Every structure is written in C-alpha cells, then in structure tokens.
Amino acid sequence: MDFELSDDERSLADGMRRLCEGRFPMERVRAGEGRRALDTEGWSALAEAGVFSLRLADEEGGADLGTAAAAVVFEELGRALVPGPLAATHAAAGLVKGAATGDRPVGLLRRTPPVPGDPRPVLVGDLGSLGALLVVADDGVELVEPDAVGGAPVEGGLDPLTPLWRLEAVPRGTPVGDGPVAEALWRDFLVVEAAFLVGMAAVTSEMAVGYAKVRRQFDRPIGSFQAVKHMCADMLVRAETARAAVHAAAVTVDQPDVGDAVRAAHGAALLAAQAAEANARACIQVHGGMGFTWEVPAHLYLKRAIVLWRALGPATRLADVVAERF
Amino acid sequence: MDLRYTDAEEAFRAELRAWLAEVVPTLGPRPALTDWPARRAYDTSWQGMLYDAGYAGIDWPVEGGGRGASPVEQLVYLEELERAHAPYVGVNFVGLLHAGPTIAVEGTPEQRARFLPPILKGEQVWCQGFSEPDAGSDLAALRTRAVRDGDEYVVTGSKIWTSHAEVADLCELLVRTGEEGSRHSGITWLAMEMDRPGIEIRPLETIGRSTEFAELFLDGVRVPVGNRVGEENDGWRVTMVTLSFERGTAFVGELLQSMEELRRIRSLARRVGLWDDPEVRHRTGQLGAELDALWALTRRNVSQAARTGVPGLGGSVFKLAFSELRQRLATLGLELLGSAGLAWDELEATDGSGPIGNTRLLEQWIGSFSRTIAAGTSQIQRNIVAERILGLPKG
Incomplete structure (x- = not known):
C-alpha cells in the first residue's frame, strides 16, 4: 500500500501543469469570457495531449493509463479553470466515437424521475460545440445528436466561461448502453469532475493564502489575524480531504477489490464540489473588496463550481448513494 | 497510487x-x-x-x-x-x-x-503530567518548579488533565528547571514514581459525570536525578521527539469505530422509522463521505510517513476534520432518539425489541466535546495548519 503519487503520476501532473501554464494561462482563459463556441485550438491541444483518450488501450489510440492518472490530469485542468465539457468527453471516450480524439466534444445530462408540475427548464453548457449529448439514467445511457436537441441559446450565463442553452426537458435519444454501462459512465464522470473541482479548490486556497501574506492592514499582514488565518486553514482542510477522497475513488475504480468505487465516486464528488464552492467563497472573502471585483478571478472559480455542481446533481442525491452503500 | x-x-x-x-x-x-x-x-x-x-x-x-x-x-x-x-x-x-x-x-x-x-509487558502504567492550570494550549508557560538538591530534584507545583492518575505507577512530568520566563529552554523531562510522598491526586468530574482525569498537586516531591530523561533544560526537545513517532495512525481505531457507529446510526434510523427522512439520509451520506475521505487521508499520511520516515503535518489536518466530524456524528445519533435520548440509564423500547441504545449515544455525544479540546484544541490546530503548512505569519 502506497497512497502517495507515484513518480509517473507526479511527472504526469507536472507535464499537465506545464501544458496548462503554456496554453491556458488565466489571461488566455479569460479572453474567452462571453464566448459561445469552444476554443478549438486549446481543445485540440488537450486532445493531442491525451486528456480524453488516456484511459483507452493502446490499440484504441489511448495511453492505457488508469483512472488515478486521469484524476491527476483533471486536477491540473481544474487548477487552470480550463473551459469546456472536459470530464464528460473524457468519461465518454470508450462509448462515443470521436470523443477520445476530441473530434466530438460530449455533454452529459442526468435523467432523474420527473417531478409532476416541475416547471424548470434545463440549462446545458456548451451545447453548440457538442458532437454528442449523453443522457444517463439508472437503467441505461442514450445518445442524442446535438441537432436533434433543439436548444435555445441563453445569453448572460452565470459563468462567463460556460455558454448556456435552454432545453424544455431532458431529451430522448438512441440507447447506447445498459444499466451497468450507465453506472460506470456516471461513476467515471463523477471521479474526473471531482478531480477538476479539487484542483479549483486548491487554487482558491492558494490565492487566498498568497493574498493574506501580502495584504497589510493595521501594520501587519492580514494572514497574521486568526480570523483570517483560520479561514485559510479550513480551506486547506477541505481541499486536502476532498483530494484524498478523489484519489481513493480513482484508485478504487482501477483496483475494484479495494472498495466500493460507486460509493467512493459519489462521496468524492460531494466533498469536491463542496470544497470548490466553499473555498471560492472564502477566497472572495479573504480578498475583501477586491474579491468582489470582476478583475480578481475568485468569482470565476465560484461560478464554475456552481455550474459543475449543477451537473452532478444535488448534494442530497450524491449523499443518498453514499448513505445506502456505506 | x-x-x-x-x-x-x-x-x-x-x-x-x-x-x-x-x-x-x-x-x-x-x-x-x-x-x-x-x-x-x-x-x-x-x-x-x-x-x-x-x-x-x-x-x-x-x-x-x-x-x-x-x-x-x-x-x-x-x-x-x-x-x-x-x-x-x-x-x-x-x-x-x-x-x-x-x-x-x-x-x-x-x-x-x-x-x-x-x-x-503491561506491568507498569504511566500517566502524563504536562498541562497545568495556567499552561494549557501554551504548554511552554508551565511553572511546576524542580530544584536540584544533591542527586534529587524537589518538585513543587500542579498538573491538570492527568488521565489514569489514580492507577498509574509513573508519571512523565515536565518541570521548570530554568529561570522564570525561560519557556521552551528551561524545561526538564522527569519520570516520577506516583507513590512518592507529596503527591496528591484530586479527580476532576467531567460533563459526563465520569472521572477520566485528575489534578496533581506536587508538594516537595523528591525525584532522583537518575529519573531525568535527556539533559536538564532540554525537556522540550525530548518531548517533541515523541511526536516524531506519530505516523498518521493515531486515530485509526477511533476512525474505524466511527464508521461502525455511522452504520449503527443508520440501523437506528431504520428502527425508529426515520430512514425515509431526506434530511437524515443526507446527513448520513455526508458523514459517510467524510469518513471515507478521512480513511483515505489516513492512508495518505501513513504512506507519506513510510516514504519519508518523518510524519507529515497531515496529522493536524486530520485531527481538525475528524474531531469536528465526531460531534456531528454523535449529534445525529442523539437526535434520532428524540426525547428518549435525554436519559443516561438505558431505556427499553416500547415494542419489546430491547434496549434503545440511549446510554451509548449519550456517552458518544458528551465524549465528542473533548475531541476538539484534547491533544491540541481545534483553534490551535488551525494555527498549526495555517502557520506551519501554509506559512502564514504568527499573530
């Protein structure tokens, strides 16, 4: 048992961080604010780096790596706040032709039993750039061609880096997988999305700590005040516990004999989403008035955390799976 | 991994x-x-x-x-x-x-x-004489004085939160041998036999009405110099060496117990007809996810210790999260009992299905309040995390 990152995993993370620093520095990511289409150049670079295909076997064009490697990679993507349907496309790589190469970006929607009289429309991100939309239910997966979805663009989405489309209901499509396929797809999606969220939670923690060290009031750094310092400590605790959970979930997918991967994936997604949201909130608070400005990117992490969490489903549902399987 | x-x-x-x-x-x-x-x-x-x-x-x-x-x-x-x-x-x-x-x-x-x-061999029991009434979180402020007299130290002062004092044979004792105000640099580590004259043990009653720990009053207790471990005035370093033995496993037993406790709480929820309550399920799942995460974090901390030979600072992160989780866990269990959770003595169920389990849950709940205080309060743990891991300046 050695639950530290292996040398290979570390160099994978380093490589991914360098790629993100080169391709997705914050100025470049922010240049996409308000966009309606994916930055295809950036997307292709990720595809070439193997972000979507890395878990596929060599002969399928993959790198034959495991979910643990995918988690390490997605943590880095989350740190950089790379936009687009990354986790869904990655999770769909073995199921949807063209996903692994990035040629068909894939969206993912969860179908839950309809609540009679629920008048809420469904908002999906990046629909205009998708090559396929997967709808996951307990009993199977359906594939919907984007042309058949008929969504209407919604201007002014909460996250300036996630363009939205409005659907009147979760659409129907062609079955492409049964219950077990749906379970595995959703599990893998949760794990990599949770890794992305953990990366976000780590960055907002680092941003807050960095600011608390240099911002001076009352002739001293604000990070010397316990009221601020304890917020920062809590941010690290949330990020590190969620990170351990995500890594354990990823390893459990790869090594099914060590635990219940479905339970681990749901728990990890729950904690990662909570950490990403709570740390972004705290990051805004530690930055004081500056944290409420458009200039400081803390709000982008908060908004993305909310956008991603909505796709995971409510905390109650994630927790419910853990409660039943604990 | x-x-x-x-x-x-x-x-x-x-x-x-x-x-x-x-x-x-x-x-x-x-x-x-x-x-x-x-x-x-x-x-x-x-x-x-x-x-x-x-x-x-x-x-x-x-x-x-x-x-x-x-x-x-x-x-x-x-x-x-x-x-x-x-x-x-x-x-x-x-x-x-x-x-x-x-x-x-x-x-x-x-x-x-x-x-x-x-x-x-289990032949001798030790207790700990570190904390004092005026030296809790600030342990280096301890004032129990040891004065050298030939080949003995004469120790006078008081200690507090000494667990198992009444049944202990020996006490690991931190004493002030340096000048007043010498803080870390004037402390000495002594092994004190508990049957020496001048030791008075006064048990403290906890909020759970148990007597888990005591106050020690030391009045001219003579301890041989041969019982000193390490050099005089080097006791702080000697004590810190002990902490380097921590391999991230300090709470393994309690963590696994808490996981079992959560399953018991789920059974209780089913037994009392509250398992369909969305809030109960939500809280159970949240606690389950956090316990799984802390088990993962334990294995991470242990792996780090195995690789580097030194304990990481992950122990503080773990302790902080786990001690606060335990309070929420115990609170959920107690709330499921409703008014039946208000009595200490075990209550029988009205349907003849046996004891309701209130004594245990009340003990768990009361006990959980000590977790965020003992072995470094949560506030001190947050300072440690912020200063030693995150590098934030001391206040």
Whole structure:
C-alpha cells in the first residue's frame, strides 16, 4: 500500500501543469469570457495531449493509463479553470466515437424521475460545440445528436466561461448502453469532475493564502489575524480531504477489490464540489473588496463550481448513494 | 497510487487476524467505565497477552524492545485490532504512545532497561503530567518548579488533565528547571514514581459525570536525578521527539469505530422509522463521505510517513476534520432518539425489541466535546495548519 503519487503520476501532473501554464494561462482563459463556441485550438491541444483518450488501450489510440492518472490530469485542468465539457468527453471516450480524439466534444445530462408540475427548464453548457449529448439514467445511457436537441441559446450565463442553452426537458435519444454501462459512465464522470473541482479548490486556497501574506492592514499582514488565518486553514482542510477522497475513488475504480468505487465516486464528488464552492467563497472573502471585483478571478472559480455542481446533481442525491452503500 | 497491500503486509495481517480470532473471544467482559482498578487490571492483562504473542509496541524501535514495524504494518495492526473488537490501548496509552517511545530514543541504556519492559509487558502504567492550570494550549508557560538538591530534584507545583492518575505507577512530568520566563529552554523531562510522598491526586468530574482525569498537586516531591530523561533544560526537545513517532495512525481505531457507529446510526434510523427522512439520509451520506475521505487521508499520511520516515503535518489536518466530524456524528445519533435520548440509564423500547441504545449515544455525544479540546484544541490546530503548512505569519 502506497497512497502517495507515484513518480509517473507526479511527472504526469507536472507535464499537465506545464501544458496548462503554456496554453491556458488565466489571461488566455479569460479572453474567452462571453464566448459561445469552444476554443478549438486549446481543445485540440488537450486532445493531442491525451486528456480524453488516456484511459483507452493502446490499440484504441489511448495511453492505457488508469483512472488515478486521469484524476491527476483533471486536477491540473481544474487548477487552470480550463473551459469546456472536459470530464464528460473524457468519461465518454470508450462509448462515443470521436470523443477520445476530441473530434466530438460530449455533454452529459442526468435523467432523474420527473417531478409532476416541475416547471424548470434545463440549462446545458456548451451545447453548440457538442458532437454528442449523453443522457444517463439508472437503467441505461442514450445518445442524442446535438441537432436533434433543439436548444435555445441563453445569453448572460452565470459563468462567463460556460455558454448556456435552454432545453424544455431532458431529451430522448438512441440507447447506447445498459444499466451497468450507465453506472460506470456516471461513476467515471463523477471521479474526473471531482478531480477538476479539487484542483479549483486548491487554487482558491492558494490565492487566498498568497493574498493574506501580502495584504497589510493595521501594520501587519492580514494572514497574521486568526480570523483570517483560520479561514485559510479550513480551506486547506477541505481541499486536502476532498483530494484524498478523489484519489481513493480513482484508485478504487482501477483496483475494484479495494472498495466500493460507486460509493467512493459519489462521496468524492460531494466533498469536491463542496470544497470548490466553499473555498471560492472564502477566497472572495479573504480578498475583501477586491474579491468582489470582476478583475480578481475568485468569482470565476465560484461560478464554475456552481455550474459543475449543477451537473452532478444535488448534494442530497450524491449523499443518498453514499448513505445506502456505506 | 496503490491501495493494495503487499504480500508481506497481507501475511502479517493474516497471522495477526488468526491470533486475534483465537484470543479475543476468551476475554472477559469489559469492566465498568467508572471502575478504575478493574480497568487497569483488564487493560494491563491484555497488554501482557500482546507481549507474549510478540505484538507489544510493534511500532517501537528495535532498541526499545519493539519490532520497528513500518507505518503500513502499524496501520494493518490497528485495523485488525479494531476489526476483531480487541480491547483499546486504555490505561497503557501514555506508556505505549508517549513515555515509552521517548525513553526508547532519549533514555540511557539503564533507563531503557528499567522502564521499557514493564510498559511492553503491561506491568507498569504511566500517566502524563504536562498541562497545568495556567499552561494549557501554551504548554511552554508551565511553572511546576524542580530544584536540584544533591542527586534529587524537589518538585513543587500542579498538573491538570492527568488521565489514569489514580492507577498509574509513573508519571512523565515536565518541570521548570530554568529561570522564570525561560519557556521552551528551561524545561526538564522527569519520570516520577506516583507513590512518592507529596503527591496528591484530586479527580476532576467531567460533563459526563465520569472521572477520566485528575489534578496533581506536587508538594516537595523528591525525584532522583537518575529519573531525568535527556539533559536538564532540554525537556522540550525530548518531548517533541515523541511526536516524531506519530505516523498518521493515531486515530485509526477511533476512525474505524466511527464508521461502525455511522452504520449503527443508520440501523437506528431504520428502527425508529426515520430512514425515509431526506434530511437524515443526507446527513448520513455526508458523514459517510467524510469518513471515507478521512480513511483515505489516513492512508495518505501513513504512506507519506513510510516514504519519508518523518510524519507529515497531515496529522493536524486530520485531527481538525475528524474531531469536528465526531460531534456531528454523535449529534445525529442523539437526535434520532428524540426525547428518549435525554436519559443516561438505558431505556427499553416500547415494542419489546430491547434496549434503545440511549446510554451509548449519550456517552458518544458528551465524549465528542473533548475531541476538539484534547491533544491540541481545534483553534490551535488551525494555527498549526495555517502557520506551519501554509506559512502564514504568527499573530
């Protein structure tokens, strides 16, 4: 048992961080604010780096790596706040032709039993750039061609880096997988999305700590005040516990004999989403008035955390799976 | 990242599991929590059994009589003990986890030979005399004075939160030998026999009406210089050495117990008809996710210790999260009982299905309040995390 990152995993993370620093520095990511289409150049670079295909076997064009490697990679993507349907496309790589190469970006929607009289429309991100939309239910997966979805663009989405489309209901499509396929797809999606969220939670923690060290009031750094310092400590605790959970979930997918991967994936997604949201909130608070400005990117992490969490489903549902399987 | 155990680790597990399966069922019932002499007898006899089977102090260095087990073996060891519902370390806690390892590293060969075997065999019980009424979180402010008189120290002062004091043979004692205000640089570590004249033990009653710890009043207690471990005024460093034995496994038993407790709480929710309540399910799942995460974090901290040989600072992160989680866990359990959770004495269910389980849940709930205070309050833990891990400036 050695639950530290292996040398290979570390160099994978380093490589991914360098790629993100080169391709997705914050100025470049922010240049996409308000966009309606994916930055295809950036997307292709990720595809070439193997972000979507890395878990596929060599002969399928993959790198034959495991979910643990995918988690390490997605943590880095989350740190950089790379936009687009990354986790869904990655999770769909073995199921949807063209996903692994990035040629068909894939969206993912969860179908839950309809609540009679629920008048809420469904908002999906990046629909205009998708090559396929997967709808996951307990009993199977359906594939919907984007042309058949008929969504209407919604201007002014909460996250300036996630363009939205409005659907009147979760659409129907062609079955492409049964219950077990749906379970595995959703599990893998949760794990990599949770890794992305953990990366976000780590960055907002680092941003807050960095600011608390240099911002001076009352002739001293604000990070010397316990009221601020304890917020920062809590941010690290949330990020590190969620990170351990995500890594354990990823390893459990790869090594099914060590635990219940479905339970681990749901728990990890729950904690990662909570950490990403709570740390972004705290990051805004530690930055004081500056944290409420458009200039400081803390709000982008908060908004993305909310956008991603909505796709995971409510905390109650994630927790419910853990409660039943604990 | 690999969560599978090696063949050697699995072999160690199998051997231990077989032994536990043989001996644990032969143990008598646990004594009442308030019966300290019986608890001492029970815990020390269990320690003796561990010793005879070669499982005493497995994580201790070999020169101290231990097996020098790896952090991962220590994890497996604690996991198996918990799985078998073996007795907790109990009154042997200070000897096995604090005083013993300190002497193993810092003691003279004579001190090692004198103090260590009785700890491993369960023949001697230790207590801890660190905190004082005016030196709690700020331990370096301790004022209990030791004055050298020939080949003895004469010790005067008071100590507090001393667990198992009434049944202890020895006390690991921190005393002030330097000038007043010398803080870390004027502290000395002494092994004090508890039957020396001048020691008064006054038990403290907890909010749970138990007497788990006591105040010690020391009035001219004479302790031989030969009982000093390390140099005079070097006691702070000596004490910190003990902490370097922490391999991220300090809470393994309690964590696994908490996981079992959550399953019991789920059963209780079903029994009382509240398992369909969305809030109960939500809170149960949230706690389950956090417990799983802390189990993952434990394995991460242990792996780090195994690789580097030194404990990471992850212990503070763990302690902070776990102690606060325990309060929420116990609160959920108690709330499920409604008004039936208001009585200490065990209540029988109205449908003849047996005891309702209120005593245990109330004890868990009350006990959880000590977790965020003992061994470093949550506030101190947050300072440690912020200053030592995040590098934020001291206030």
